[in-house]
Amino acid sequence: MNREQIGQWDFVIAAYALGIAVTLAMIAWSLIAMQRAEKRRDAVKRSLSEGTER
């Protein structure tokens, strides 16, 4: 592997690392935000139904 090929691989690895890391972070963020929002909705729903029963 000559110097030029090593240089090219650095660019390839940088592009893949950036693309994969940002995509995974976006997926994790969207799933965490979804779970939090659904938990909050269920908690509000429970407290509303408890209030109605009283």
Add this chain to the structure above:
Amino acid sequence: MHGFANPRRFLKLARWLTPLLLASGTVMAAIALYVGLTRVPPDRLMGETVRILFIHVPTAWLGMGGWMAIAGASLAFLVWRHPLAALAARAAAVPGAVFTAICLATGSIWGRPTWGTWWVWDGRLTSMLILLFLYFGYIALSDASAREGVSPKIPALFGLLGAINIPIINRSVVWWNSLHQPPSITMGNSAIDAAYLGPLMLSVAGFSLLFAGVVLARMRALLADAQAEARLRRMASEAA
């Protein structure tokens, strides 16, 4: 299609579809990127950097596809007043912006060894950067609309108007001189060698499934937030 505008029916479908889309998209994208990194031969002119194709092209298409989704959902909201259509448009904005940003960053990384520069202000790169700014504008506008109670028609109109930029991005390499290569894949035709085309299509399919999975997760989050807010308002009005 109109049946799924019912939030209950949508949630029933989205609960099993979200993990399915994310899992299948992850597997397909991982296989495509692995093949792109290890199995395809280097290009005669671009050498090893041709492998950036498998992450750059899917994110470019989904950056543009994300805005088309916003425009389509905005049109559906304006015409049929489906509340889920406005939610779908909002949900597509973040993944669209993220994929546009990845496309710009990976394109810049690819440009340095092949063009000798990180950036040029030509038609393709500039119109893609404008798309990223349009996404930022749309996200700010739709968040303000949801928070401040501004009419949701305003972000919907912005979504429709912004779609003008999509054909400009697509034709930019034909209309103006550019360092960027002309379109390699057109309707029913491809200038890309079969060794690259197979993994590229797999990568596009995998990233598209991931995009759809993230949109569904965002829609579920936005819908849950709206339902919680509505219930809290009801509690407050009953207490008063």
